[in-house]
Amino acid sequence: MRELKILVVVVALTLITYWGVEPFAHTQMHPHVEPVNYNFAEADKITSKDTVEETKAALEEAEKSGDAKAIHPAKTEYEAAVSFEKTINDFWASNEEPMNLTGNAENGAVLVQSNCTACHSIKSQGFPQIMDDASSAAAYGVVPPDLSTAGKLYSKEYLVGFIKEPTLASKVSHKFVDGKVHPMPGYGWMQPQEIADMVAYLKSIAPKEMTNKEVFQNACQRCHSIKYGDMQKGTMTAHTPVENIKAYMGKVPPDLSQYIKSRGAQYLHEFVNDPQKHLAGTAMPRVGLTQEAEKQVVSYMEEVGDSKKAQREELGPKFLIYLVIFAIFAWLWKASKWREVH
Structure with missing residues (x-):
């Protein structure tokens, strides 16, 4: 007993x-935090509304306290939140027209090649990098991505938004204030049909299939390294040199080798989908990946940082069964010995 x-x-x-x-x-x-949402217009509508409500509550609290020093900054934050809510909602509303148009890939090829290849490579189409990584990073702050896979990695919604105004689409407008300019200019001056054509071209040249590693390299390696983990998967160094990315981002982006263990898959999905949810004010942009591409990024991080997960999960039930059997035999042995004593 x-x-x-x-x-x-x-x-x-x-x-x-x-x-x-x-x-x-x-x-x-x-x-x-709010669940992962790949409809970026809807997601931004929700988060901007939440921010307005939070800052309004903070302002009301400050007004109740009667503290003039607290009221002024609270009022400023509330007004900024209201202004941004209108800005972001108007932005996504303005994207609906090019989103609903059928793009002409041939015309898009002309537009992309004449407007984008001065900074971006499109290696699959015979447009190499104009400068090496170090020179590009020195010029722009970060190495511009190759556009060969953009149509595979990103949805039409995100591509339209990013072409029109990259700071709003990637949720880093807070970083580019007081005269600071995003390395990629916005093309909001273009006609909706032209933007639809550019997106159609990027979609037309995109590969049909990509490995998890290829997706990670194209989506993350401009800023992040993989130095540890499963050596059979290989290591990779960020394309942008440390001194440039530190100046551009404010700090050196972390090595992602073990993030699958330290953060977990769910956190990574939420963070890649919208970094601001977990780290408000971060300089890391919303990557804008589709659900499939985002899943491949997290899967690759799992392959590198937790390659034994499947074996561990398979062994777990067997080990628990062993413990139960061992406990039964231990109890029987103990009962027999104490029976002799009593």
């Missing part, structure tokens, strides 16, 4: 830790 009581106490403490303490700790380290 004593052993049964001890077992009940151990089980109770284990369950309290697993279902109570651990989830609480997780909520403190990773607060709940």
